[in-house]
Amino acid sequence: MLFQPIHLNKAIKSKYFKLFAIPSSNSTINIGPDSPANTIMKFYTAINEKKLKKLDKLMAEDCFFEDFSFSKPFHGKKEILHFLEQIISCMGQNMQFSIDHICEGNDFTAAVSWHLDWNNIQVPLTRGCSNYSLSADGDKLVIKKVRVFIEPPIKLGGVALTMFKIVTLLFDTFPAATEWFLKSPHIMFQVLLQAYSIVIQPIISPFQAWYIKLMQFAACILSIILKTIYYLSKNLKL
Template identity: 50%
Template sequence: MAVAVNFSAQALRQRTCHRARACLPFDPLPFQRSCQLEYQKRMKEQPHRIAIKRQEKNKITINRGVSCIMSSNNDNDLIFGPPSASDTIKHFYVCINEKDLKKVGDYISEHCYIEDCSFFNPFNGKKEVMHFFNLLTRGMGQNVKFVIEHICEGDGFTAGVNWHLEWKQRQVPFTRGCSFYECSEEGEKIVIKKAKIVIESPVKPGGMALVLLKNVTTIFDEFPRAAEWFLKSPHIILQSVLKIYAIFFAPFVNPLVASYIRVWEFMARLLACAIKILLYISRILFR
């Protein structure tokens, strides 16, 4: 007689589990063992990695500090070691903006030579150059400043500057210019030995200048010998023209020009007096 016995699945599962636990030794599976080994390895290497990260952070902080120092040097124009031509020219313009002629004179050589394209004759020697900068600083007043747009430095203590003038941080029209400086060492400092200044012209000929250039080059090509003679000694032709003017035209033109200049001087003085009167009245009314 067969007897059917029903075993619950829960009891069978518990027995199988207990038997498996009793028969099998307490050893983790290979996957679990590898995970544990990797975890222990990470725990051992973690302090070393933290130290490496801290060193990297310290390096980054040091590099940032160095870059900050370098940027602060560039912004504040601090000089470590002998100054260069560009640094000398920057400080030279700072002294001009401050109207400090004594410091300006420290940057000028005794045999300085400055050629300004706005003047007929160059300034030769420190005395003439300082007289020029004295007139310049007086004409600038208290609110006009030089602003350096670009500065580049070449070989042999040379530098080029692109600048303009500003009045209370507003650019003044027709005041852009370029200056080229040649410096030299005198003891432990660098001074300006030679300079050439080119200022923007208020007259804008545009296409007329190109037409004039074409006509002049055409004449030079048609008469090459005369062009070579003219280019070799243009001052001779200028002197001859001035002599012809002094003999034939000066006795008639000079009195007219002198009277014209006197009229304009009188008008300028009258206008200045009128402006002073208006300023005086405005001060009284708006007190």
């Protein structure tokens, strides 16, 4: 299957992006202003520019947003916009989404690989991939469904294969229990959360509080050092 590279110059980042459109024998790919790829580019531009009104126009009323970093998906435009507003707030003034590639498929679908930049410098462990389904709303396209996969902060490597083998062995050894778990995983998670809150949280809470205070103290010291360096460099220039 052939891929056609299409270069787009967008406001998200000051370089060209590559849009890979997958051709089909029985369909024509729309790469115009109302294409899925262009709509998704507008979505990330609105986030980077912190324009919630633009985001509101790009989301369907019954949109479904599933970020696998969270235990539950977000339903409906109002709930999703509140979540996006929180993301924008956390990004501050210098953090931005940078699009690496967009793969546009048939039936108003698109997949995006992205990462975060701080002052045009890539931030480690911030790569992700998002899948989008869109629908027609009059003469424009709106985002109907989103699934987000984010790079895990812990790289297990070969350990992940060992864990995968152990889990598969347990599943095959206890098929009845496995079937129950797969059909009702939320029950097991609720039990684990209760066990964490009763047994583990009281133990680690003092360490968490101490660690937070330590980080605050370190940040204060670092701020003083940077201000001192800036003051000295400014005076030396004079």
